[in-house]
Amino acid sequence: MGLASTLFRRTSSTGHYDSTWIQYFADEKKNHSFTMLLNFNKSTTMTFENNNSPTQAAQHNQKIDPRNYDDLLSVVASIREQVGSEIAQADIGIICGSGLGPIGDTVENATILPFSKIPGFPATHVVGHKGNLVFGTLGGKKVVCLQGRFHPYEHNMDLALCTLPVRVMHLLGIKIMIVSNAAGGINTVLHHGDLMLIKDHIFLPALAGFSPLVGCNDPRFGARFVSVHDAYDKQLRQLSIDVGRKRGMTLYEGVYVMSGGPQYESPAEVSLFKTVGADALGMSTCHEVTVARQCGIKVLGFSLITNIANLDADQSVEVSHEEVLDIAKQAGERASLFVADIITEISL
Numbered sequence: 001m002g003l004a005s006t007l008f009r010r011t012s013s014t015g016h017y018d019s020t021w022i023q024y025f026a027d028e029k030k031n032h033s034f035t036m037l038l039n040f041n042k043s044t045t046m047t048f049e050n051n052n053s054p055t056q057a058a059q060h061n062q063k064i065d066p067r068n069y070d071d072l073l074s075v076v077a078s079i080r081e082q083v084g085s086e087i088a089q090a091d092i093g094i095i096c097g098s099g100l101g102p103i104g105d106t107v108e109n110a111t112i113l114p115f116s117k118i119p120g121f122p123a124t125h126v127v128g129h130k131g132n133l134v135f136g137t138l139g140g141k142k143v144v145c146l147q148g149r150f151h152p153y154e155h156n157m158d159l160a161l162c163t164l165p166v167r168v169m170h171l172l173g174i175k176i177m178i179v180s181n182a183a184g185g186i187n188t189v190l191h192h193g194d195l196m197l198i199k200d201h202i203f204l205p206a207l208a209g210f211s212p213l214v215g216c217n218d219p220r221f222g223a224r225f226v227s228v229h230d231a232y233d234k235q236l237r238q239l240s241i242d243v244g245r246k247r248g249m250t251l252y253e254g255v256y257v258m259s260g261g262p263q264y265e266s267p268a269e270v271s272l273f274k275t276v277g278a279d280a281l282g283m284s285t286c287h288e289v290t291v292a293r294q295c296g297i298k299v300l301g302f303s304l305i306t307n308i309a310n311l312d313a314d315q316s317v318e319v320s321h322e323e324v325l326d327i328a329k330q331a332g333e334r335a336s337l338f339v340a341d342i343i344t345e346i347s348l
């Protein structure tokens, strides 16, 4: 819900109205300065004006609608105000999952803004996710790094909310997004600590109606119907393979499947995913990539294999987040250096 409805709720106690109509009006009207005319059943016509500048809106702790372009401009205005306009811009955005956490600590000339200081950003609760926005340089490029992400299972499957940072990074100017996750290996070529280059994905929640693009669409973010035929950029993937070869690294390419979580999968569920062509599985990434593609951002994605997913109930072993973090700690540093090398080689 946008500014109009927020404002209306504060003033509506004096009259009767059709809330469905108001909601519709609020969703359709995206401009920052507008006049709203309401017809009450006493034939009174009232005029409400909203002239909040983006910065004022953020300062006043206004509720942010993650689908509302103007609300997101106010978030970006607040970030610029806090760190400075020169710093609050980047060409490459990086989302550190449980796997590539260390990369955020290698950003040079870093300016760190905690998520708690950004209007509309929910708190991160997952151990291993620091909850910072980090601006600086890496491999000679201007980057903005999300140290931590929002998982749908933490936020009642509100995927638009969970992708708010991607839209914010888009408004901060990024053209390329590098996304990473910790994942369970399904394909038997994958072992603990391996890095898988994501070639394609299966966005399972979206197939059941949980997509960040469901609901009101503002064309300023992009098309209503988004083609994800090339979600993971082919040239960036090739560049990664070339950089990996130079480093003598084995880099697998495969399909990542996102489940809703937060429970890990049963062996029968893993077998199902294997049958449909998945190589690794996790509880993130696909919603972020979908929104990035809507905004025209090119994507490069990696899964750090932290555990081997169970395929047989008779030989299954317990999966734990402690194991995930432990392997991520061991392998994450090497993987982060590799991603920094790739960034050095990217030509914008």
Ligand SMILES: O=P(O)(O)O[C@H]1O[C@H](CO)[C@@H](O)[C@H]1O
Residues within 6 Å of the ligand: 096, 097, 098, 099, 126, 149, 151, 180, 181, 182, 183, 282, 283, 284, 285, 320, 321, 324
């Ligand atoms: O995808 P990231 O954030 O790396 O984390 C993965 O690890 C956690 C489970 O151990 C889940 O949140 C899963 O999605």
Ligand SMILES: Nc1nc2[nH]cnc2c(=O)[nH]1
Residues within 6 Å of the ligand: 182, 183, 184, 185, 259, 261, 263, 264, 265, 281, 282, 283, 306, 307, 308, 309, 319, 324
């Ligand atoms: N869903 C899921 N997420 C993970 N994150 C890290 N490992 C796993 C896994 O095995 N399954």
